[in-house]
Structure formats: C-alpha cells, structure tokens
Amino acid sequence: MLEGGRLMLALEGVSKDYKVGTFGGKRLRAVNGVSFGVATGEVVSLIGESGSGKSTIGRMVLGLSRATAGTISFDGRDVAQLAKTGPRTYYADVQGVFQDPFSSYNPIFKADRVLTLVKGFFPGIGRSDWDEKVEAALQAVRLEPGACLGKYPHQLSGGQLQRMLIARALLLDIKLLVADEIISMLDASTRIDVLNLLGDLKGRGLGVLFITHDLSLGNYISDRTVILRHGEIVEAGSTPKVFGNPLHPYTRMLLSSVPQLHTKWAGGGPRPAIEPAGGDAAPRLVEVEPDHLVAAADEAP
Amino acid sequence: MSLRVDGLTVYYRTLRGDVKAVDGASFSIGDGEIMGLAGESGCGKSSLGKSLIRMDVRMKHVAGRVELDGRELPIADDAKMNAFRFREVSIVPQYSMSALTPTRKVGTIAQELLESRDVAFDTVKPELVRRLTLVGLSEDVLDRYPIELSGGMKQRTVMVISTLLDPSLLIADEITSALDVSSQRAVGELLVEFRDREFVKSMIVITHDLAILYQVADTILVMYAGKLAEKASAQTIVRAPRHPYTRLLISSLPEVGVRFAETRLAGIPGKPPSLLAPPVGCRFRDRCPLAFAKCEEEPPFVELEPGHEVACWRAAA
Numbered sequence: 001m002l003e004g005g006r007l008m009l010a011l012e013g014v015s016k017d018y019k020v021g022t023f024g025g026k027r028l029r030a031v032n033g034v035s036f037g038v039a040t041g042e043v044v045s046l047i048g049e050s051g052s053g054k055s056t057i058g059r060m061v062l063g064l065s066r067a068t069a070g071t072i073s074f075d076g077r078d079v080a081q082l083a084k085t086g087p088r089t090y091y092a093d094v095q096g097v098f099q100d101p102f103s104s105y106n107p108i109f110k111a112d113r114v115l116t117l118v119k120g121f122f123p124g125i126g127r128s129d130w131d132e133k134v135e136a137a138l139q140a141v142r143l144e145p146g147a148c149l150g151k152y153p154h155q156l157s158g159g160q161l162q163r164m165l166i167a168r169a170l171l172l173d174i175k176l177l178v179a180d181e182i183i184s185m186l187d188a189s190t191r192i193d194v195l196n197l198l199g200d201l202k203g204r205g206l207g208v209l210f211i212t213h214d215l216s217l218g219n220y221i222s223d224r225t226v227i228l229r230h231g232e233i234v235e236a237g238s239t240p241k242v243f244g245n246p247l248h249p250y251t252r253m254l255l256s257s258v259p260q261l262h263t264k265w266a267g268g269g270p271r272p273a274i275e276p277a278g279g280d281a282a283p284r285l286v287e288v289e290p291d292h293l294v295a296a297a298d299e300a301p
Numbered sequence: 302m303s304l305r306v307d308g309l310t311v312y313y314r315t316l317r318g319d320v321k322a323v324d325g326a327s328f329s330i331g332d333g334e335i336m337g338l339a340g341e342s343g344c345g346k347s348s349l350g351k352s353l354i355r356m357d358v359r360m361k362h363v364a365g366r367v368e369l370d371g372r373e374l375p376i377a378d379d380a381k382m383n384a385f386r387f388r389e390v391s392i393v394p395q396y397s398m399s400a401l402t403p404t405r406k407v408g409t410i411a412q413e414l415l416e417s418r419d420v421a422f423d424t425v426k427p428e429l430v431r432r433l434t435l436v437g438l439s440e441d442v443l444d445r446y447p448i449e450l451s452g453g454m455k456q457r458t459v460m461v462i463s464t465l466l467d468p469s470l471l472i473a474d475e476i477t478s479a480l481d482v483s484s485q486r487a488v489g490e491l492l493v494e495f496r497d498r499e500f501v502k503s504m505i506v507i508t509h510d511l512a513i514l515y516q517v518a519d520t521i522l523v524m525y526a527g528k529l530a531e532k533a534s535a536q537t538i539v540r541a542p543r544h545p546y547t548r549l550l551i552s553s554l555p556e557v558g559v560r561f562a563e564t565r566l567a568g569i570p571g572k573p574p575s576l577l578a579p580p581v582g583c584r585f586r587d588r589c590p591l592a593f594a595k596c597e598e599e600p601p602f603v604e605l606e607p608g609h610e611v612a613c614w615r616a617a618a
Contacts, residue, residue, distance in 0.1 A: 049481035050452070157572040187341040188509060189569035192553045196568075199561040213481060220555035220566075243557060257486040259512035260556055261539055265486060 005039030008207050009061065009094075009176055014070035016056050016231075030056045031231040033070070033283070036224075038176060043198060043208040045218035045239070048228035049254075054211045056231075058180045061209060062096045063087065074176065092121060095169035099181040101161035105153040111161065112149050114168050121172055137167040141197055159190030166197065177201075180211045195221050215258050219243050224291075227251050232283050237292035247294045303503040304330040304353075304470055309365035311352045319361070320576045322348040324527040326365070327602065328610075330470075330520075335496055335504045337514030337535065340524035343573060347395060349524070350472045350507045352376055354390045370469055387418050391468040391501075393460055395475045400459055401447035408443030411462050418466070425465060432461045432500070436491055453484030460491060464500045471501040477513055489517045511554065515539050520608070523547050526573045526584040529602050533609040543605060543616035546585045583613070591615045 016031040031053040038044045048054040059065045060072060063082045072079040074094060082090055098104060105111055115134055122130070138145045141163040148160055156164070162182055169177055179198065183191045198208055198221055212218050218225060218239075225242045227235040227250070235248045246252045256266065285293040309326045312319040322345040330336050340346045352360060353367060353376065362377035369389060375381040394400050402410055411429060412422040430440045436457040447455060456476060464471060473492060477485040495501050506518055514521050514535060521538040523530045523546065531544040542548045549569045559566065571588040574580055580587070582597040589596070595614045602612040611617065 049483065159572075188511070188550055189341060189553055190572070191568070192555065192566045193568040195555070196561065196565060199565075215482065216555045216557045216559075219557050220559055221561050239560070254482055255557065257482040258557055259482075259485070259489070259510070259516045261512050261515055261551065261554060262556070265490070265516050 005042050005207075007037045007039045008075055009038040009209070010071075010073050011035055011037065011057070011061075012071050012073075014057070014060065014067045014072055016053070016060060016065070017068040029231055031060075031067075034228075034231070034233055035070075036226050036233070036236060038207045038209055040175065040207050041202050041205045042224065043202050043210055043222040044224045044226065045222035046209060046211045046226050046228060047213065047215060047218045047254075049213060051230070052228040053231035054213075054228050055180055057228075058096065058178045058209065058211050062094065062178055063090065088121075092172050093174055094176045094178065095172060095174045096178040096180060097162065097165045097169065097182050100185055101158050101165060101182075102153065102185075104165055105161060107153055109152075111151055111153045111156055111164060114164065115171060118168055118171055133171060134167075137170045138164070140170055140201070141167045142193070143167065157190065158186050159194060162186060162194055163197065166194075166201075170201070174206070176207045176209065178209045178211070181213070183212065183217055184214070191217075215243075215254060216260075227254070232295065233285060233293070234283070234295045235293065236285065241289065241292040245289075245292070247288055247292075302329050303332045303334070303370060305368040306353075307366050307368075309349070309352065309367060310363040311348055311356070312361045312363050313348070313359050314361055315359070315577070318577050321527050321579055322360075322576060323352060324579075326524075326529050328522060328529065328532055330503045330505070332502055333496060334520060335492065335506060335518045337511075337518030337521040338505055338507045338524065339509065339511050339514055339521055340530075341509060341573060343526075343576070344524045345527040345576070346507050346524050347474055350392070350474050350505055353470070353505070354386060354392050354472060355379070355382065387414070387463075387468065388466050389468055390470045390472070391463045391466070392472040392474065393456075393463050393476050395507075396479070401455060403447055405446075406443065407445055407447065407450075407458055411443070411465070414462065415465070420466070429461065429465060432465070433458070435494075436461055437487075453480055453487065456480060456484070456488055457491065460488070460495070464495055467500055467502075469502045471495075471504045472507070473504060474507045475509070476506075477508060477510065485513065486516075489513055492517050511539070511551065512556075523550070526579060527576050528584055529610075529612060530585070531609075531611045531613075537609055543609070543611045544585075544613045545589050545591050545615065549590075 012035050014031060014034045017027040018030050020026050020028045034057060046054045046057060060067050063079050066080055077085060135145050143160060143163050148156055148164060153161060183194055186194060202208060210222055222239050225239045226233055229250050235242055235251045246255055283295040286296045288294050307327050309323055311323040313322055326349055338346045367374040367376050374385060415422050415425060433442060438454060438457060442458060477488050480488060496504060508514060518535045521535050522532040525546050531542060531547045538547060539551060542551055553566055553568050555566055569588055574584055583600050586592045586596045600612045600614045602610055603617055604610050
C-alpha cells in the first residue's frame, strides 16, 4: 500500500464461474482465487491478455455480476449484498468507465445528457448550483464547458467523450473509479491526456482500478500492478518492482513482447503457446521481496 | 521500384460533399521493402491502402496514377483490377478475424478463393499446408470453422491464404491491433519472415501503432488529415523526425520504463480537421506549436536528404 493510503476496495479469494456448453452443463472458471486491494489515492493496474478475467473482475467490483466464491468489500461493505444495502449509496462512491466511449452515448441525445442523468443523486439541488458543479467537473477533466455542452456525441472526439464520462464520475464525488480499457479506443495523440488526467485525480485521493492489456500504459500510470493469466494472479506488487524485476516467466514473456520505440525485439520471439492452468486450486503467491508477490508455480524460480 | 504512387487523390462521396480522404499522395516502395503507414484514425491511411486494391462504391478516384512493377494499376476500373487482385496485389484486411465466412470451413474458403482465380486447389494445397506449418498451424485448421480458431490463429490463417499466390504487394491493414501483445509479436515477426522468404515482394503495413512499425518496417510514412506528412527510414522517424506532428506523436507515446510520477508526457491539443472542408495550407497548422504565417500556403512534400521527405515549411527551411 501507499503510505497514507487507506485500503478501500478489498478482494479476498474471489472466483467466478461461467456456465458454458449447450445446456450450461459445463463451467468455465474465469477468475480463480484472486486477492488484492485498492487504497485511496492509488492507481492499481490489472494487466492481462484477452481471456485473463480482468474485465470480469471489473464487472464484479461494479456489482454487475456476482462472484461465485470469495468476497469483495468496499469500505467494509460487502458488494454481494448491494441489493439489500442499497446500490445507490454504493454507486455514489464507485463508478465505472468502459472501453468504447462512442457506444456509451445515445446518438440522438446531446452528449451532456450523461451528466444530467445523474442529477437524481442530488435531490433538491438548485439550477445554478448544479451548473456550477457541472462546470467544476468539466474543468477538472480539462474540458472547455463551452466547447462540449450542448453538442451531440458525433461532434466530439473520442478523448472528449471519454473525459466527459470521467467528469460524470467526478460529479458524484466518487472514491473509486473502475477504468476498463478506457484508453484503447483513443488515438495516440489524445490517449496520454486521459492518462495524465487519471494521474491528477489520484492526487485528489481518488482510487483507480485501471484495467488494461497494454503494459506500457499500465507502467506509466500505476502505483501497483497485478498481472493476470487465465483468471489467476501470476505476479503482483509495486509497479517499479514488477516491471523492474519481473520474476514470473509469463510476466517476462509479456514484457519482452511489448513493442518499444527505441529497442527492437530481441531475436527468437516467443511463439505463444500458453495452456490454461488446470485444476481449481488457486495458485499460492509467495512474497519474494517486500510488496512483490509471485505465483509459486513449478516453473517459477 | 516495386510500387510507384503519383499524386493519388481519392475522395469519398457523401451527401454533404466530398470527403478528401487521400489528397495528392506520391511515394514509392522498393523491392523487398516493408513500408509502415501510420497516422491517427481518420487520417486516410486505410483509404490509401484500400484504393490500391479495391475502391468501395463510395470512393472516387479523382487524380493520380499507380504503377506496380512498371505496369499501371487500373485502380479506378473495378473489373480490370480483378486480374491483379490476389495475384499481384493482396490484402490482409482490417478485422481479418471477421474476414473468414463463418459458415464455411477454412479449407473451403481457400479453395473457393483460388478457384475464382482459376487456380486448381490441389496444385497449391501442398504449399498451403507447408506455409500453415511455418506459421505454427497444423493442416487440421483447413477442416475447422473460423469460430474454432483463436484471434491470433485466424490472423495467421488469413495471412497465409492472402499471400498464397506470392503477390508483389501486400497491404496489411491494422492486423495487429486486435491482438494480445504476445500474438502481436508473433504476427509482426511473421510479416518480416514472409518478406524474407519472398512470399511477398513488398508490403504496406497500416497501423496507428508506431512502436510496432519500428519493429517490422524498413520505412515509415506518416499521414495527417489526408496528406502525407513525413516519410523516412523507421530509424529516422523514431529518432530524428522533422515534421512537428511526427515529433509530438512520438513524444506522446509512453514506453515501458517511463512513469507518470517521474516524467509527464504531453499529448497533442486539438483534433484533426474535418476532411469535408479541410483548411487551406498546412492541415496541421491549428495544432502546431511552430506554425507561422507561411503555413497558410500548402507545404510541398520535399526531400530533405536522400530517403527523407517532409511536408513542412519549418523543416524545409
């Protein structure tokens, strides 16, 4: 954990099974025994390839699907009990932003409708107070209110739309943002602005669960990193330690595959042939140095 | 010289007017050259690639000519182009995951494709199987439906089928974008291997990802808002770019090792202009920190030094 950060979100041995097959007779373990946490003012990257269960974890944190086993708690509240304890108070603290900003908006309505839709969270707020709040939230994500209010989604760029969704989350003064691949649909020239925004919001105490498949983006922005493979954590810890000293062979393979701008791929690249880990037993994580955990598999050193 | 494009201009017809997607593109590609074509979405890179093989109905060839191996490509004539497609020019399309017909087995797709070009399937099948093995696929994939293959497998399958007749030019459109990093690397390395084995003489690799291009391409052509901005060797584009747009683009890319807490990278403010009525002069002018009065005139795409061309008044000065 970061010094001074208070643990908000905690996942303990979380697993998720999906029913598959014609009659749902088989089950597929998408997430297997995952435990980690997010503190206030901390960006945690959840990095994995497709099918690693990273988005499933994001959906479970947002209460969009239920964990099969294990508990997810936010400030001591069990997310699985949301329906009983009132989802509204939970969503006033935790919000999600997803990959495709274009499909998060209804094209027939003006884009700022997404902001108006959360007005219900503020019963009895006056018009001028509301406008002030909206303006402050847009300023915080570095959007010019005049340039984006009253516009239709097709008149705004992907980066602007994505920032407006983050502004909506800020309107609610949330504590945790689940950002699921929010950068991948954006162009290179605008994606760094959205990343920097997350970095700035972190300074205001916002915790971010940053779900991505892009290692360089994860490394750029996050304090802690969790590497997933087939629903299991293979390596986790503070970002400089995981990236500076990757110990699990899978992490090393991922890092060596990342195309970089100044170094060419070293010869003889890995032909990826990674078989899903068998069995239901969650892997044991071993602390190799303070704040650096590695899955204790046969091949791990 | 394998491919020579001269003043190619292609517009999209829309109800609101012509969208000037490719405006006066001139460049050439040598034998055995892999040219990367980079730019933001909507800059015209895919339109340029598509116009070299098949224009869709909305596209209009306005001006310019294309020569492949000394012969003129009749790009505006859909019927005449048929003689070139697949044999001389081939494409690995964007989203080639969905390029495979879901109701046909992979082998059937290949067979029908070859027979449509009057090539007997049996004569090329041994070579097809050999190349599938080369990319790490077994002969069994021919008997499978596309849904039974993973994204990376489909991508490799399409690459093998597309290049089966050893085309002179291959257009690879965003073929790594939807893949995981490990499959990305495998596919990127295959592109180079296909060139080295002379399955393909030259290649245009279209992507928004400059880091991938640095790994696979010999030269990189950067497009901005329908115009060519800069062309040079991959090394030069990454290490010593001259166009302000290329410079800003390169400096906005985070690399493994660069961290927000230590180095704050900056993006490019603003967004590309609409191509329905692009501004006169340099199209990057509004976002460019170096813009000056002269930029209201359109900068020519000139050679600064051998093999390094730039369209910028500041760089040329």
